[in-house]
Amino acid sequence: MADYQTITVEKRGQVDWLTLNRPKSLNAINTPMVTELRDYFGNLAEDAETRIVVMRGAGRAFCAGLDIKDAQAGTYARPHGYGFGFQGYLAEVYIRMRRCPQPIISLVHGAACGGGFSFALASDIRVAGESAKMNAAFIKIGLSACDMGSSYFLPRLVGTSVASELMLTGRFIHADRALATSLVSEVVPDDQLEAAAQPYIEEMLATSPMGLRLTKEGLTMAIDAAGLEAAMAIENRNQLMCARTEDAREGMSAFIEKRAPVYRDR
Secondary structure, three states: OOOOOOEEEEEEOOEEEEEEOOHHHOOOEOHHHHHHHHHHHHHHHHOOOOOEEEEEEOOOOOEOOEOHHHHHOOOOOOOOOOOOHHHHHHHHHHHHHHHOOOOEEEEEOOEEEOHHHHHHHOOOEEEEEOOOEEEOHHHHHOOOOOOOOHHHHHHHHHOHHHHHHHHHHOOOEEHHHHHHOOOOOEEEOHHHHHHHHHHHHHHHHOOOHHHHHHHHHHHHHHHOOOOHHHHHHHHHHHHHHHHOOHHHHHHHHHHHHOOOOOOOOO
């Protein structure tokens, strides 16, 4: 595990607990954080031991978005030879979040703004604390609200009407409405967020490793599939791959024998 400075990664068995760790700045995004997140999510594709990632923020917030003070001070590094400079450098984090085979659970409390909002949007499951408030903050500072994948993720999660409202105004969506619009799976008191993640973790760990990986991949691809037949082609391919594994035979035997399966990723 790399010696990260702006994030921490705690390994609990097959689950990585990833914490954005700049609490004094509400975990605002700076260049070192982007570099570390790019490294972490980029390495997950070759990490066979980690099956799930839980993402959260230290202190009073999930992530307040871009560190504007750092940006104004001119302290942001401009990656040499990288398309679109810092803009493209940060955007790659969200691509790597979607590309990694591990499902990502985001536990959102306090502010999740701008790029921090997009961290939650790019996750697979979102659980909100009662204090959660999220917005596409980009439009509040003279920019377009279409940034860091928000124009892609948000309409797919809440529909075009609500996405348009949130992005054209930059207004906050709080925990109760986030639940009503299916942006989050549930809302719990802030101090119960970690406990709330456990049922999702346990149920996903009870699946076969390949089945879990290919389900994330299949969902991602089906969202943009040209139609039913294209989506079913992905499903057929994934099922044939899974059906040939020892884990599939174990899963069927366990079902017949009315016992919990023991998967070995074979």
